[in-house]
Structures are given as C-alpha cells and as structure tokens.
Amino acid sequence: MTAASLLALLSAGGALAQDSSDPVRLTLHDWTGQLITTQLMGSVLQKAGLTVEYVQADYLAQFAGLETGDLHIAMEIWETTGREAMDAATATGNVVNLGPTGMQAKEEWWYPAYMVEQCPGLPDWEALKEAACAEAFATAETAPKGRYLGGPVTWGGFDEERIEALDLPFEVIHAGTDAALFAELESAIQREAPVLLWVYAPHWAPAKFEGDWVAFPEYTAECYTDPAWGINPDAAYDCGKPFGDIWKVVWSGLAEKWPKAAAAVEAFSIDNDEMGAMITEVDLNGASVESVVAGWMEQNEARWSGWID
Structure with missing residues (x-):
C-alpha cells in the first residue's frame, strides 16, 4: 500500500x-x-x-x-x-x-571552535588530510591517525566508508550510546581537549557550544550509489551526509x-x-x-x- x-x-x-x-x-x-x-x-x-x-x-x-x-x-x-x-x-x-x-535533520562531523587554531583550514574537509591536523585530533588509541568519535554502530552513517573514499588519516571510534557521545563532548570542551565527533540537530549541543560542522563535498544520491560520481572515481561515499x-x-x-x-x-x-x-x-x-x-x-x-x- x-x-x-x-x-x-x-x-x-x-x-x-x-x-x-x-x-x-x-x-x-x-x-x-x-x-x-x-x-x-x-x-x-x-x-x-x-x-x-x-x-x-x-x-x-x-x-x-x-x-x-x-x-x-x-x-x-x-x-x-x-x-x-x-x-x-x-x-x-x-x-x-x-x-x-x-x-x-542535520548530522555531520563537528568540532569545537578552539580546534581551528590547531587545524586552521577548518571547516573545509581537506584540512583533515593534513598530518598536523590529524595529529591534533589523535589519541593514544589512534595515533598517528586522528580520532573521529562516531555514533553507536546501529546508527549507520557510512563514516568508515567516507574516511576510505576521501583518504582521510582518521579512525572511527564508536560511542556506545547517545549519552556517552555527548558526555565525552562536554568533558572535552570543559578541558578544551581535542574532539571531533558526530553531532546532530535538533539537539542542544550545537546551540550550547561554539563550533561548526565539517564542510564535506555536498551529498547527492549518486555519491552513495555510483563510485564514478565525485572526487574519487573508484569509491562511493566521497561526500558528506545528506541533510x-x-x-x-x-x-x-x-x-x-x-x-x-x-x-x-x-x-x-x-x-x-x-x-x-x-x-x-x-x-x-x-x-x-x-x-x-x-x-x-x-x-x-x-x-x-x-x-x-
């Protein structure tokens, strides 16, 4: 029906x-x-x-x-x-x-404003390709790659595929829950510690904290289905998430x-x-x-x- x-x-x-x-x-x-x-x-x-x-x-x-x-x-x-x-x-x-x-709905990679000093090309996604920028977001768990804190695995989102398609020196670490995701954001901001993570709207976080979403190549349906589309002719998902x-x-x-x-x-x-x-x-x-x-x-x-x- x-x-x-x-x-x-x-x-x-x-x-x-x-x-x-x-x-x-x-x-x-x-x-x-x-x-x-x-x-x-x-x-x-x-x-x-x-x-x-x-x-x-x-x-x-x-x-x-x-x-x-x-x-x-x-x-x-x-x-x-x-x-x-x-x-x-x-x-x-x-x-x-x-x-x-x-x-x-808006869901995308998000960073606090204080990280621009360590990764001055942001919000342009290509800034993330720079080794110094990746290192700024790295942790002991991911170094020398940067750490991207994704949502729970059940949310989908194709972030691993996006990293591979755009050749980003980052590793996805998934938060176990929604609460854990935003608890880590609050903790990082209180300490002005590096953090790059999945933030969505409608939500309180992008209203409460100063920061921005990474500007990836704009999504089209073809980006997810046709590897020939976009900047990487051999891979799909070489774009941001749809809004x-x-x-x-x-x-x-x-x-x-x-x-x-x-x-x-x-x-x-x-x-x-x-x-x-x-x-x-x-x-x-x-x-x-x-x-x-x-x-x-x-x-x-x-x-x-x-x-x-």
Missing part, C-alpha cells in the same frame, strides 16, 4: 471504522529526541482511546518488524541515516511513509486496523525549536522524558486534539 492509498482509505471513511483493541506498537531507540517524539505520539493515541505499547528496537533493523506488522509505528527516520533502509522497506509495499515530522527531513513510517496495515492512529501520525508535526527545548530539559536540566511529554501535552491540547478529531 502506498501513502496515497493509505490516506485515501482514511478519507473514504476509514475514520468511521472501529479501531482494534489490540495494542499499537511504537518503536523506541536510543536517543532522547526520538524517545520524546514517540512518547508524544503514544500519549496522543492514548487520548484517542487506543492501547499503546512501546517496543525497544534497533534503528535500522526495525524495518523487518514493520514489514511483518509486528511493529506498527516508527516516528523518526532521519534522511541523513535512514533513507536507504526506509526506501527498501516502502518498496515492499508493507511499509508506508506518512510524511515529514516537521523537523529538519533533510525526519520521516514518520508505519506498517501498511495501520490504517485498516487503527484508522485513528494512522490519521494522527499523518497529522503529527513539530519543529526543531520545540524539540530542541524538550531535549534540553531532559539532557541538561534533569527532567524525565515522561514529565516533558506530559508538559507538552498540557500546553498544546488544542493542537494535538486536532490530530485525533
């Missing part, structure tokens, strides 16, 4: 159908913003009278469960890292893209079994500023995801109630 046919089903009277009493399963991952987005959606569905179940799932591997109908809703598929897996899943006809969340939307995807049977849920997911929209403020409350101010979600629900009743009317 395509997104168009799913929405046609809703507009043709699906909203009059009886929603199943079975639980709607929403996937949870390992970063704060996604936990907030998903529990916002879950809270809205509960207000609509539906039973909700949250299922911890790997970001990319979750598509297998969405295709079989064991999982039903994934609220954050990032253009930057999830596009290929999403397109493969929707091509089966068993998964439907219900459109953008309203948030714009763009964060998507909502669902099992294709959602609209028939839970028409209220499909309509609400399709209507859901939130922007980077709203999400960034909520992530800040959790990650920096110590609030729980549940309390932040409850606060948003209380302050935005007129808005979310329109998603389920």
Whole structure:
C-alpha cells in the first residue's frame, strides 16, 4: 500500500471504522529526541482511546518488524541515516511513509571552535588530510591517525566508508550510546581537549557550544550509489551526509486496523525549536522524558486534539 492509498482509505471513511483493541506498537531507540517524539505520539493515541505499547528496537533493523506488522509505528527516520533502509522497506509495499515530522535533520562531523587554531583550514574537509591536523585530533588509541568519535554502530552513517573514499588519516571510534557521545563532548570542551565527533540537530549541543560542522563535498544520491560520481572515481561515499527531513513510517496495515492512529501520525508535526527545548530539559536540566511529554501535552491540547478529531 502506498501513502496515497493509505490516506485515501482514511478519507473514504476509514475514520468511521472501529479501531482494534489490540495494542499499537511504537518503536523506541536510543536517543532522547526520538524517545520524546514517540512518547508524544503514544500519549496522543492514548487520548484517542487506543492501547499503546512501546517496543525497544534497533534503528535500522526495525524495518523487518514493520514489514511483518509486528511493529506498527516508527516516528523518526532521519534522511541523513535512514533513507536507504526506509526506501527498501516502502518498496515492499508493507511499509508506508506518512510524511515529514516537521523537523529538519542535520548530522555531520563537528568540532569545537578552539580546534581551528590547531587545524586552521577548518571547516573545509581537506584540512583533515593534513598530518598536523590529524595529529591534533589523535589519541593514544589512534595515533598517528586522528580520532573521529562516531555514533553507536546501529546508527549507520557510512563514516568508515567516507574516511576510505576521501583518504582521510582518521579512525572511527564508536560511542556506545547517545549519552556517552555527548558526555565525552562536554568533558572535552570543559578541558578544551581535542574532539571531533558526530553531532546532530535538533539537539542542544550545537546551540550550547561554539563550533561548526565539517564542510564535506555536498551529498547527492549518486555519491552513495555510483563510485564514478565525485572526487574519487573508484569509491562511493566521497561526500558528506545528506541533510533533510525526519520521516514518520508505519506498517501498511495501520490504517485498516487503527484508522485513528494512522490519521494522527499523518497529522503529527513539530519543529526543531520545540524539540530542541524538550531535549534540553531532559539532557541538561534533569527532567524525565515522561514529565516533558506530559508538559507538552498540557500546553498544546488544542493542537494535538486536532490530530485525533
């Protein structure tokens, strides 16, 4: 089923159908913003009278469960890292893209401003090819290569492939969790220690700290699929990550079994500023995801109630 046919089903009277009493399963991952987005959606569905179940799932591997109908809703598929897996899943006809969340994704290599003194060519990616620059980012674990702190392996991102394609004297070390990634960033900045790492937006870090993203060759779809494209004629991934939307995807049977849920997911929209403020409350101010979600629900009743009317 395509997104168009799913929405046609809703507009043709699906909203009059009886929603199943079975639980709607929403996937949870390992970063704060996604936990907030998903529990916002879950809270809205509960207000609509539906039973909700949250299922911890790997970001990319979750598509297998969405295709079989064991999982039903994934609220954050990032253009930057999830596009290929999403397109493969929707091509089966068993998964439907219900459109953008309203948030714009940016994920890329990021460095604090004080590192420009040691690597003066930044943000141009070619500065990273200089031995002195790589050494400035090196650790005992990676020397003489520079250290790039990537996200958890489950996030994808093709950073190892990017390093090879662009012939960068760097080694990827993956953070175990989202929390560990940003704990290391905070520690490094407090000490003005060298650090080059995966930073994404919407998030509090690029707003709180002075720094910049590395400017790699601009992404195109051909960069990831055609080795002949780009500056390295023998390798794909010789460019930066894509930027763009964060998507909502669902099992294709959602609209028939839970028409209220499909309509609400399709209507859901939130922007980077709203999400960034909520992530800040959790990650920096110590609030729980549940309390932040409850606060948003209380302050935005007129808005979310329109998603389920």
